[in-house]
Amino acid sequence: MxxxxxxxxxACGSDDSGDSAATDTDATxxxxxxxxxxxxxxxxxxxxxxxxxxxxxxxxxxDGALAQxxxxxxxxxxxxxxxxxxxITVAGDPVSYDxxxxxxxxxxxxxxAGGIWFDGTGVYDLDGEFIANLAELYxxxxxxxxxxxxxxxxxxxxxxxxxxxxxxxDPSLQNHCVEGRAEWLENGExxxxxxxxxxxxxxxxxxxxTRGNLGVTLDGVVIAESAPVDAILGAYTIAAFxxxxxxxxxxxxxxxxxAVGCSEVDEVSDGETAMFAYAMDGFAVHSPLDxxxxxxxxxxxxxxTEADGYHYHANSAEQNLxxxxxxxxxxxxxxx
Numbered sequence: 001m002x003x004x005x006x007x008x009x010x011a012c013g014s015d016d017s018g019d020s021a022a023t024d025t026d027a028t029x030x031x032x033x034x035x036x037x038x039x040x041x042x043x044x045x046x047x048x049x050x051x052x053x054x055x056x057x058x059x060x061x062x063d064g065a066l067a068q069x070x071x072x073x074x075x076x077x078x079x080x081x082x083x084x085x086x087x088i089t090v091a092g093d094p095v096s097y098d099x100x101x102x103x104x105x106x107x108x109x110x111x112x113a114g115g116i117w118f119d120g121t122g123v124y125d126l127d128g129e130f131i132a133n134l135a136e137l138y139x140x141x142x143x144x145x146x147x148x149x150x151x152x153x154x155x156x157x158x159x160x161x162x163x164x165x166x167x168x169x170d171p172s173l174q175n176h177c178v179e180g181r182a183e184w185l186e187n188g189e190x191x192x193x194x195x196x197x198x199x200x201x202x203x204x205x206x207x208x209x210t211r212g213n214l215g216v217t218l219d220g221v222v223i224a225e226s227a228p229v230d231a232i233l234g235a236y237t238i239a240a241f242x243x244x245x246x247x248x249x250x251x252x253x254x255x256x257x258x259a260v261g262c263s264e265v266d267e268v269s270d271g272e273t274a275m276f277a278y279a280m281d282g283f284a285v286h287s288p289l290d291x292x293x294x295x296x297x298x299x300x301x302x303x304x305t306e307a308d309g310y311h312y313h314a315n316s317a318e319q320n321l322x323x324x325x326x327x328x329x330x331x332x333x334x335x336x
Contacts, residue, residue, distance in 0.1 A: 065220030077329035102179035180248025191253025258317030281328025
């Protein structure tokens with residue numbers, strides 16, 4: 001049975017609608033929402049290629065999450081489909097939680113003093129013990145992110161933060177825990193982002209790997225592509241995330257790299273996890289499952305349920321990729 005048939009059938013009973021050294025090259029990465037390969041489709045939407053999981057519900061965004069009123073406009077998707085898209089401008093500052101903390105101050109600090117770090121293989125509490133054991137964790141004696149008094153070396157000014165977040169990390173900032181602050185952004189203001197998302201998802205001919213921004217959370221934050229972990233570690237830095245899996249970039253502001261259960265809606269269907277975002281193709285994104293192997297997920301970590309229609313489940317944070325891939329068409333250049 002084809003994926004399109006599975007999606008439509010499942011929704012019918014539903015009422016729901018880098019190798020160079022860098023600490024965080026999000027500043028130089030694409031911010032457009034695109035897929036890594038084009039898909040072919042008819043020039044206009046049809047019942048067979050428009051997923052019946054329901055339209056995007058802009059009413060789910062939390063109060064204060066949007067910087068502007070949502071509007072609609074004509075758009076052409078990656079497969080050539082001409083349709084209608086929402087223009088959604090997220091505020092860039094989560095309204096459901098306070099950002100931080102990020103880096104611990106000393107090697108004796110507990111987990112409450114810092115955030116988390118994930119590198120594609122594990123999720124770690126950013127406590128003092130983690131900082132003290134970096135050389136052992138990564139098998140490299142060049143790691144030494146604290147001074148003789150046990151104070152963790154942390155970016156302490158906007159200038160240091162920006163110097164550590166560029167493609168060629170300043171040598172003086174190697175072996176630093178890199179954290180940003182809202183007040184270090186331009187004018188001390190959150191960085192808003194506008195995305196174009198199809199009002200109703202339209203299936204692509206094939207699933208496509210993601211690049212650029214992957215979606216937006218319901219509390220107003222961009223879901224970014226994978227953090228450039230190899231480059232970050234290659235510069236002997238840790239680009240600290242807070243406990244919600246986000247951090248600051250001096251140019252892109254606060255954004256998300258890992259899904260850990262923040263920004264969720266209150267209502268959850270039986271056997272499901274809560275929704276917390278929309279992907280760039282218009283499908284809902286739910287938090288990770290405890291046992292994804294038992295849910296019969298497709299290659300993009302999605303499935304169709306009677307209550308929620310088709311939706312993705314985010315990867316666990318340790319994988320450093322919130323959304324595995326996209327089954328729907330997106331707007332080329334859909335991030336502004």
